[in-house]
Amino acid sequence: MKGADKIHYYEVAISGSPLRSTFSYHFDDELAVGQRVAVNFAGRNVIGYIAGIGSKPQFKTKPISKPLENQVYLSPEDVALINWTVENYLASIGKVFDLFFPPGKLLKSNSHVIPISPELPFSTPLKMSDALKLLGKEQFQKLKSQRKLKILHSYEKKLPSKRRIKLLKLPLSIKTLESLKLTKSQKKVIDYLLSVEKATPRELMNALSLKSRSPIDTLLRKEILTLEEVEEDETDRWTIEAIEKLTAEQEHVREAIVKDFSGVHYIFGLTGSGKTEVYFKIMERVLNRGKSVIYMVPEVSLTPQLMARIRGAFPGREVRVYHSYMSPSKRQRIWLDAVNGEIDILVGTRSALWIPIQNTGLIIVDEEHDSSFYQQTPPHYDAVEVAIKKGKLYGIPVILGSATPRVERYFRAKSGEFKLHSLVNRPVGQLPELEIRDLRNNKDYIIPRKTFEEIEKTVKLGHQVFVFVHRKGFSNYVVCANCGNILKCPNCDISLTYHKHDGILKCHYCGYTIPPPTKCERCGSKALSARGFGTERVEHELQKRFPDLSIMRMDRETISNPNQYEKALRKIESKEAKIVVGTKMIAKGLDFPSIGLVVVIDADRIINLPNYDSAENAFQLISQISGRSGRGVHGRAIIQTFEPEHRVMKTALENDYKGFFETEIEIRKLLKYPPFSIFVEIIVEAEKEIQCQNAAKELYEKLVNTVKGSEILEPVTPAVKKLFGKFRMKIHLKLFDRGELRNLLKVLQKNPAGVDVIVNSNGGSL
Ligand code: ADP
Ligand code: ZN
Numbered sequence: 001m002k003g004a005d006k007i008h009y010y011e012v013a014i015s016g017s018p019l020r021s022t023f024s025y026h027f028d029d030e031l032a033v034g035q036r037v038a039v040n041f042a043g044r045n046v047i048g049y050i051a052g053i054g055s056k057p058q059f060k061t062k063p064i065s066k067p068l069e070n071q072v073y074l075s076p077e078d079v080a081l082i083n084w085t086v087e088n089y090l091a092s093i094g095k096v097f098d099l100f101f102p103p104g105k106l107l108k109s110n111s112h113v114i115p116i117s118p119e120l121p122f123s124t125p126l127k128m129s130d131a132l133k134l135l136g137k138e139q140f141q142k143l144k145s146q147r148k149l150k151i152l153h154s155y156e157k158k159l160p161s162k163r164r165i166k167l168l169k170l171p172l173s174i175k176t177l178e179s180l181k182l183t184k185s186q187k188k189v190i191d192y193l194l195s196v197e198k199a200t201p202r203e204l205m206n207a208l209s210l211k212s213r214s215p216i217d218t219l220l221r222k223e224i225l226t227l228e229e230v231e232e233d234e235t236d237r238w239t240i241e242a243i244e245k246l247t248a249e250q251e252h253v254r255e256a257i258v259k260d261f262s263g264v265h266y267i268f269g270l271t272g273s274g275k276t277e278v279y280f281k282i283m284e285r286v287l288n289r290g291k292s293v294i295y296m297v298p299e300v301s302l303t304p305q306l307m308a309r310i311r312g313a314f315p316g317r318e319v320r321v322y323h324s325y326m327s328p329s330k331r332q333r334i335w336l337d338a339v340n341g342e343i344d345i346l347v348g349t350r351s352a353l354w355i356p357i358q359n360t361g362l363i364i365v366d367e368e369h370d371s372s373f374y375q376q377t378p379p380h381y382d383a384v385e386v387a388i389k390k391g392k393l394y395g396i397p398v399i400l401g402s403a404t405p406r407v408e409r410y411f412r413a414k415s416g417e418f419k420l421h422s423l424v425n426r427p428v429g430q431l432p433e434l435e436i437r438d439l440r441n442n443k444d445y446i447i448p449r450k451t452f453e454e455i456e457k458t459v460k461l462g463h464q465v466f467v468f469v470h471r472k473g474f475s476n477y478v479v480c481a482n483c484g485n486i487l488k489c490p491n492c493d494i495s496l497t498y499h500k501h502d503g504i505l506k507c508h509y510c511g512y513t514i515p516p517p518t519k520c521e522r523c524g525s526k527a528l529s530a531r532g533f534g535t536e537r538v539e540h541e542l543q544k545r546f547p548d549l550s551i552m553r554m555d556r557e558t559i560s561n562p563n564q565y566e567k568a569l570r571k572i573e574s575k576e577a578k579i580v581v582g583t584k585m586i587a588k589g590l591d592f593p594s595i596g597l598v599v600v601i602d603a604d605r606i607i608n609l610p611n612y613d614s615a616e617n618a619f620q621l622i623s624q625i626s627g628r629s630g631r632g633v634h635g636r637a638i639i640q641t642f643e644p645e646h647r648v649m650k651t652a653l654e655n656d657y658k659g660f661f662e663t664e665i666e667i668r669k670l671l672k673y674p675p676f677s678i679f680v681e682i683i684v685e686a687e688k689e690i691q692c693q694n695a696a697k698e699l700y701e702k703l704v705n706t707v708k709g710s711e712i713l714e715p716v717t718p719a720v721k722k723l724f725g726k727f728r729m730k731i732h733l734k735l736f737d738r739g740e741l742r743n744l745l746k747v748l749q750k751n752p753a754g755v756d757v758i759v760n761s762n763g764g765s766l
């Protein structure tokens with residue numbers, strides 16, 4: 001029997017649970033806050049997290065089964081960050097704890113210490129524990145930060161490390177080769193390999209435009225070529241050379257930041273003004289002091305080019321990418337390396353922010369304005385705000401950067417919460433000349449004749465063209481010309497998009513597909529017509545007009561993983577692709593010197609979305625996409641619109657963010673939108689429409705009675721009223737006091753499932 005005085009009580013958060021509360025458990029030994037444990041919850045064995053130390057409750061508690069690991073991975077600061085996220089985004093605590101860990105069971109590792117410098121008292125690898133004994137902890141840390149030794153982990157499970165690729169090589173001497181009798185295409189293959197030494201079969205076929213593999217196969221059979229499987233060499237990876245020196249303007253910003261290296265710095269720098277290079281120089285300083293850097297980007301699509309630049313600027317540093325497209329085992333390895341303090345630079349999307357990486361000395365958030373930093377699936381949170389909070393808790397400086405700041409954050413920077421710096425010149429190239437193309441009275445509303453001509457002119461100069469289209473697919477919707485019926489997804493209240501290449505109609509929300517019907521389901525008429533357009537249609541029109549040009553399409557249909565993305569980017573870099581048609585994917589952060597023209601086909605679509613921040617999003621997108629132009633050559637951008645007088649168009653045309661901001665902030669103030677309120681969206685979902693409406697009404701009444709310091713709008717039917725087979729209603733709230741979040745939480749904790757809450761804006765200093 002154990003004495004009652006030995007029992008400890010804990011508040012446990014349940015992994016994966018959508019619930020917003022913790023649960024009381026007991027254990028007969030001491031556990032630390034942040035530790036992972038196994039518990040029985042609702043009859044199942046699940047992972048839990050010690051969220052806090054409790055006291056004996058009135059009711060009978062269940063025991064914690066056991067701690068999962070002896071090691072406690074989360075620091076008190078991490079736990080504070082979790083609590084902050086839960087309070088400010090009303091997120092489920094178990095799901096926020098989950099963000100800290102990679103998927104799957106943690107691997108055990110054996111660690112060895114590898115001597116690098118000859119001055120070490122050992123010359124062959126030692127077990128970690130032995131090395132620590134020999135050197136002492138302090139000396140060990142010192143040698144490690146001086147890179148005089150290196151730690152290597154061998155993980156319990158065998159994991160595929162590097163990508164394996166097959167390379168063609170020439171084993172024979174040139175003389176022997178010359179004596180051989182070869183066909184013309186075989187000769188071409190040999191000549192090519194003589195110049196590049198090695199290539200994958202695919203690279204070779206592409207480079208020589210071979211129609212079949214047979215010349216390669218014949219040469220292999222005759223043993224004139226060999227095919228070897230090798231680990232992809234790191235040095236073969238895409239590398240972009242570092243710049244030599246910062247410009248005076250960049251240097252000025254760098255100095256101001258390092259002189260006052262704490263809190264949040266904001267670099268407001270026009271597109272191409274060299275923000276990345278300023279981050280790099282500041283990173284160098286942090287790394288030289290033995291600390292690591294977290295570098296956040298909004299999307300994985302931005303990592304290949306950034307990694308190539310980092311490889312060029314920081315040779316020899318341990319650099320890793322982390323994002324949710326990676327396999328669980330890869331994520332585990334990176335996670336363990338980070339926890340063990342072996343990563344110098346961690347580049348990643350919002351999920352990387354939660355890794356408990358040791359010894360962080362700087363957090364960078366590039367393209368801070370990007371909506372991808374906001375997690376759209378539960379637990380919802382804004383990674384930029386979490387990064388700022390993390391910096392505060394750990395005392396780490398944070399640098400945010402953008403050419404088109406989020407209005408709320410620029411407001412906070414101007415009011416002194418962040419330290420504001422600006423870059424207004426491009427070190428290379430010039431800002432593009434922007435031009436509005438008025439589409440009114442234009443018959444060819446997709447690509448007017450004049451736009452075609454400009455594209456042709458640009459390509460003739462040897463420059464490349466980016467063509468932005470708001471959505472993918474061939475047409476937006478299919479309508480019956482007889483009765484007006486629009487073909488919709490049965491699960492979502494959304495029109496189906498026609499994809500010509502695959503010959504299907506597809507729902508962009510849930511992925512539902514059908515072959516195109518031959519007649520209208522309502523009236524039986526055969527007069528179905530595809531209206532509107534997407535990337536595929538624009539690509540089709542361009543290819544029709546320029547049959548000989550290489551045109552590449554980049555959207556979620558053609559590119560579904562980071563590898564494909566990297567390949568596509570290299571095709572742009574090598575100028576193999578002359579015209580690139582793409583969605584938002586091509587609007588972001590890319591830096592290619594030969595883009596001479598950017599065309600925004602349908603600027604209006606973005607402006608007219610029913611969100612409080614749609615004007616700002618449109619301004620951002622138009623400025624960002626045009627900012628891809630003119631980075632090495634003279635650049636232009638054509639913005640096609642039916643509303644040339646719109647204030648977004650006018651300010652974007654002048655590159656006038658400040659002008660846009662001044663008007664926008666007045667409107668926000670008038671309508672009490674962020675940063676003058678915390679804007680919350682509540683979505684109620686149900687199987688039946690009437691059920692959904694009633695639940696929304698009931699919730700609305702409770703909110704009105706409980707959340708006082710706020711403006712609560714009556715439930716409305718959202719633009720997409722049915723999604724994934726469920727009906728939806730929305731309630732909007734503007735909170736004028738952060739304390740009201742707590743009252744809101746009270747209502748939600750009592751409310752049944754089927755309610756999703758999105759705290760859209762943090763409200764900054766409110
Ligand atoms: P941003 O991040 O602001 O869009 P980048 O850092 O990508 O800008 O810089 C744009 C281009 O200018 C890049 O190709 C970069 O290599 C180049 N560049 C930046 N700073 C310098 C510099 N000091 N000297 C030469 N080239 C530079
Ligand atoms: Zn019809």
Ligand code: ZN
Pocket residue numbers: 489490491492494507508509510511512724
């Ligand atoms: Zn659907």
